[in-house]
Amino acid sequence: MLEIKTYQNKKVLVLGLGMSGVNAARLLNKLGALVTVNDKQKFDDNKQAQALLADGIKVITGYHPVELLDENFEYMVKNPGIPYSNPMVQKAQSLGIPIITEPELAYQVSQSHWIATTGSNGKTTTTTLIGLMLNEAGHKAYDAGNIGIPASAVAQKAGKDDTVVAELSSFQLCGIKTLHPHIAVLTNIYEAHLDWHGDREHYVAAKMRITMNQTPDDYFIMNWDLPEMHELAKQSKAQIVPFSRKNIAGARSALIDGWLCFDGERIMKADAMQIPGTHNIENALAAIAAAKLSGVDNASIVAVLTRFTGVKHRIQYVTTINDRKFYNDSKATNVEAASVAINAFTQPIVLLAGGLDRHLSMDDLIPLVKAHVHAMVTFGETAELMNAVAEKAGIPYQQTENVKTAVPLAYAASKPGDIVLLSPAAASWDQFPNFEIRGDVFIDAVNALAESEE
Structure with a gap:
């Protein structure tokens, strides 16, 4: 880790906790900053804030007091999920306080090579x-970022000959200043998180920040099957590597x-891959490009590629019950991701x-559901929208309370x-803190069903 002096004796406000906020606060404290953490969760229920207080870090919990910014903070490290419309963030902007996200802080102290990946799906x-x-080839690489491993923790242990492979969300990319990956990957761009970004133009601009600091000595891997990428590539100074x-x-x-x-050389047959679906061929091609470079x-x-069976919550095989295969795709938080999952199978699907109603159309699911799905079980805020999809596709459906109660109904409707595929096509925040917990509830319900069927 680089022992930078940027934050020494400087007042820094960490806005919002979660894993990124906790690790950012601890790293800043180690760098000699005068850290204050502000989180809206009440202190008595906030184990993360309690732990930071025990470390000697000042914490303010239960609300976001705008007047706190009158205390002459010199930097703000913002939780990626907090929008720029938040009053605290807006006031910091009006005061000219630099606002960054945790991956930027991680990059500032990192002495490693960086490969960074973003995209609507597949990242x-x-x-x-x-x-x-x-790692298979003998390099030492560390996954980090939006994948669930705070980059600021990884940056402290990864050495100068190691590689940080960072997944970066559009939320995180909005808060970078100097982050400069030698290799950047843009898997695809669809409509997502428009409630946060405001419109598609701002969403695309956020994604393209992954290449903003690259030079002609760097590489930008892009999905050439999407015509939009051909124009976006013109914004980058890096060498474009299409897949x-x-x-x-x-x-x-x-x-x-x-x-x-890669470069015309055959590496392996695509059907030898363990993960299903054409979308995973795209993911593999992007990964191959980064690996070969x-x-x-x-x-x-x-x-x-011949032994990797998938990432948890992303078309993850759970188990087979009486010749029905159950898959957990809780990460499918939009129509595009659910469409990919539905298209990944040739067998009939329940x-x-x-999930969360973002007031987006679900109509793009109708032809896919009609072609591949023979029954649906719906739940959450978008249940009525999903019911309409089933009706227009001409298939039976049942509405229930949540993922847990949906499992036995889906099994009963299956042959x-x-x-049996959980691919919600909606975010989880109407009923769960995140898609991981939603997926875990599904897995537990499936395993309970399996036990009852033995």
């Missing part, structure tokens, strides 16, 4: 694959005659769907040979 799988490929499942002209990483190839040999790439 966690791609990040995981890159890290596995590098394409459709073998679009100019793609360096491509699917050619059923083979995963990092000097990884073909044998290491093949070893990873679909569990529903031998079916896929």
Whole structure:
């Protein structure tokens, strides 16, 4: 870790906790900053705030007092999920206080190489694959960021010859200043988080911040199957490395005659991969590009792709009950992600769907549901929208309270040979703190069902 003096004896406000806030606060404290943490959760129920207070860090909990910013703070480290419309953030902006997110702080103290991945879908799988490929080849790589491992914790232990493979969300990218990955990856861009960003233009701009500090000595890996990428590439100073499942002209990483190839060299047959779906071919092509640019040999790439069975909550196989295979795709928080999951299977599907209502249309699901799904179980704020999808697709559906109660209903509606798929097409925040907990509840319910069927 670099012992930077940027924050020494400087007043820094960490706004919002969670894993990123806790680790940022501790790192800043180690760097000699005068840290104040402000979190809206009440202190008695806030174990993270209690732990920081025990470390000697000042904590203010239960609300966000705007007047706190009158105390001459010189920096703010903002939880990525807190929007810039928040009154605390707006006041900090009006006072000219620099606002960053935790990955930026991590990068400032890091002495490692950085590979950074973003995109609407596929970024966690791609990040995981890159890290596995590098480690398989004998490099030392650490996954970090939005994947669930705070970058500020990783940056403190990763050495100068190591690689930080960071998944970065659009929320996190809005708060970077100097973060400069040698290799950046943009898996795709669809409509997502528009309630936070305001419109698609701002969302796309946030994603493109991943390349804003790159130079001609760096690489920017982009999905060439999406025409929008061809124009966005013009904004980057880095060397563009296109990947394409459709073998679009100019793609360096491509699917050619059923083979995963890089610069025309065959690496392995795509159908030898363990993870299902055409979307995972795209994720693999992006990861292969990053790995090859990092000097990884073909044998290491093949070893990873032939044994990797997927990331938890992302079309994750759970178990088989009486010839019905159950898959947990709780990470599918939008229509595009759910569409990818539905398209990943050739078998008939019983679909569990529903969640936070962001007032977005679900109509794009109708043709997919009609073609691949023979029954639906709906829940959450978007249950009525999902019911309408089922009605327009001409398939039966049942509405229930939540994921847990949906599992036995989905099983009852299934037939031998079916896929029972949780792919909500909506965020989890109407009923759960995050999609991980929603997925865990589904897994527990499936395992309980399996026990009862023995």
